[in-house]
Amino acid sequence: MAMKHIVNTRRSLFWILRWLLWLLIIVCLAILTCLWFMHDLWLTVNPTDKVGGLALSEATTPLHAANLTMESKDRRGDGVLYVVRSGHKNYRFQVSSILRTWGQDIRASPSDGLIVVGDVAVQNPAVLGVLECGKDHSLGLCCKTGYALQFAHHWVDDFAWFFVVDDDTFVNIRNLRQVLSTFSFLEAQALGVLGCGPGFCEDGLGGFCGGGGYALSRAALKRIMANSTSSFQVDLMSHLATERDGMAYDDISVACLLKRHRVRLQPLHGLYAFGSPKQWLDDAYERAITSQSPLPITFHYVGPILMEALHNRFERLSAEGDVAAPESEKRVESSNQSSPPAEAAKFSDFTATFAVLSRLPGTCDKAIVRYVSHPPGGGSSISFG
Numbered sequence: 458m459a460m461k462h463i464v465n466t467r468r469s470l471f472w473i474l475r476w477l478l479w480l481l482i483i484v485c486l487a488i489l490t491c492l493w494f495m496h497d498l499w500l501t502v503n504p505t506d507k508v509g510g511l512a513l514s515e516a517t518t519p520l521h522a523a524n525l526t527m528e529s530k531d532r533r534g535d536g537v538l539y540v541v542r543s544g545h546k547n548y549r550f551q552v553s554s555i556l557r558t559w560g561q562d563i564r565a566s567p568s569d570g571l572i573v574v575g576d577v578a579v580q581n582p583a584v585l586g587v588l589e590c591g592k593d594h595s596l597g598l599c600c601k602t603g604y605a606l607q608f609a610h611h612w613v614d615d616f617a618w619f620f621v622v623d624d625d626t627f628v629n630i631r632n633l634r635q636v637l638s639t640f641s642f643l644e645a646q647a648l649g650v651l652g653c654g655p656g657f658c659e660d661g662l663g664g665f666c667g668g669g670g671y672a673l674s675r676a677a678l679k680r681i682m683a684n685s686t687s688s689f690q691v692d693l694m695s696h697l698a699t700e701r702d703g704m705a706y707d708d709i710s711v712a713c714l715l716k717r718h719r720v721r722l723q724p725l726h727g728l729y730a731f732g733s734p735k736q737w738l739d740d741a742y743e744r745a746i747t748s749q750s751p752l753p754i755t756f757h758y759v760g761p762i763l764m765e766a767l768h769n770r771f772e773r774l775s776a777e778g779d780v781a782a783p784e785s786e787k788r789v790e791s792s793n794q795s796s797p798p799a800e801a802a803k804f805s806d807f808t809a810t811f812a813v814l815s816r817l818p819g820t821c822d823k824a825i826v827r828y829v830s831h832p833p834g835g836g837s838s839i840s841f842g
C-alpha cells in the first residue's frame with residue numbers, strides 16, 4: 458500500500474516537473490521572441506547612425522551626387538549595372554554578404570557596376586537612400602524600385618544592361634554576361650522569368666517573377682524615362698498591379714509599364730526565382746550549379762551563409778573549368794537557350810512548389826500562387842524559375 462503510494466507520488470512529481478520544464482521553455486521562447494521584436498522595432502523607430510560599422514546619413518541621396526556602391530576599374534559601356542533594393546535592417550547581413558561575394562566579382566570585372574538602394578543612405582561603400590518610400594513590401598517596394606531605376610538611369614550611357622535584384626539573391630555575373638551577350642542592348646527589351654500575376658497588365662499576361670532578377674536593356678531604360686525620370690515615377694505609381702486587398706507587386710508593375718511603352722519582354726533562363734528550402738548546397742543546388750543549359754545565373758532566397766557557399770562553389774568550378782576545358786564554354790554560348798534539361802526543370806518545379814506551400818516572404822508570393830493555380834498554356838518560365 459505504502460509502496461504504491463510512493464510510486465504514485467513520484468510519478469505525479471515527475472509529471473509536474475516535466476510540465477514545469479515545458480512551461481519554462483515556452484516562457485523563455487516567448488521572452489526571446491519579444492526581445493527580438495522589440496529590437497527590430499527599436500531599430501525601425503531609431504535607426505542607429507551606424508549599421509555594420511557604416512555611417513548612415515539622414516537625407517535621400519540626391520541623384521547628381523550619387524556614387525556607385527561598387528564598380529570595376531573601367532567603364533567601357535558594355536557592362537551590367539546591378540540594381541539591388543534593400544532596407545537598413547538588411548545592410549549588416551544581406552548587403553554586406555553581397556559586397557563580400559559577387560560584389561567582389563563586379564569589382565574585378567571588366568565593366569560592371571553595382572548600386573544598392575535602401576531607405577537610409579550610407580557612405581563608403583555608398584548605399585543610396587530613399588527615405589520617402591517607406592519600408593513595406595507593397596507600395597514601399599514599388600516606390601523604391603522606381604527610384605532605383607531612376608538612379609540607374611543616371612548612368613544609362615555607362616552600361617549596356619540594368620539588372621534589378623533583391624538583396625537575398627546570389628548572382629553569377631560571369632554567366633549573366635555570357636547569356637546577355639546573345640541579346641542586343643540597343644533593342645528596347647527586358648528579360649526575366651515571365652508569367653507571374655496572370656490577369657495583370659493590359660494584355661492580361663502578368664509580368665516578371667522578380668525574385669530571380671530581370672534585365673532592362675539600355676534602350677528600354679531610355680525609352681521608359683524618355684519624358685523625365687519624375688514622370689516615369691508618376692507613371693509607375695499611378696498604374697500599379699494591385700490585388701483587391703491592396704497588395705501591390707513591384708515586379709509586375711514594372712513589367713506592365715515596360716509593355717505599355719512597347720518594350721519587348723523575353724524569357725531568360727537560369728534565374729532560380731523561387732529559391733530552395735535549403736540554406737546549404739544539396740544535390741539539387743549542385744545539379745543547378747553545374748548545369749550547362751541553362752547556365753545558372755541567379756538564386757533567390759539566399760542568406761549570408763549560403764551566399765558565401767555558392768560563391769566559393771562557383772569559384773572552385775570555374776578554376777576547374779579554366780584548367781579542364783576552355784572549349785566547353787564556347788559550346789554553351791551557342792547552345793539553345795530555350796531547351797533546358799529536365800534536371801534543372803525538376804529543381805525549379807520542386808522549389809516552386811515549396812515556395813507555394815510555405816509562403817516564403819516576398820513580393821511575388823501571391824503572384825506565384827496565382828501562377829501555379831492558373832498556369833498559362835505552354836508557358837515555359839516556371840520550369841526555370
Ligand SMILES: *[C@@H]1O[C@H](CO)[C@@H](O)[C@H](O)[C@H]1NC(C)=O
Pocket residue numbers: 518519522523524579580581583
Ligand atoms: C561620392 O564620392 C565623393 C568622392 O569620393 C564624395 O565626396 C561624395 O560625398 C560622395 N557622395 C555621396 C552621396 O556619398
Ligand SMILES: *[C@@H]1O[C@H](CO)[C@@H](O)[C@H](O)[C@H]1NC(C)=O
Pocket residue numbers: 680681682683684688689692718
Ligand atoms: C511621354 O509623354 C507623352 C505625351 O504626354 C506620352 O504620350 C508618352 O507615353 C510619354 N512617354 C513616357 C515614356 O512616359
Ligand SMILES: *[C@@H]1O[C@H](CO)[C@@H](O)[C@H](O)[C@H]1NC(C)=O
Pocket residue numbers: 791792793794795
Ligand atoms: C533555338 O530554338 C528556337 C525554337 O525552338 C529556334 O527558333 C532558334 O533558331 C534556335 N536557336 C539556335 C541558336 O539554335
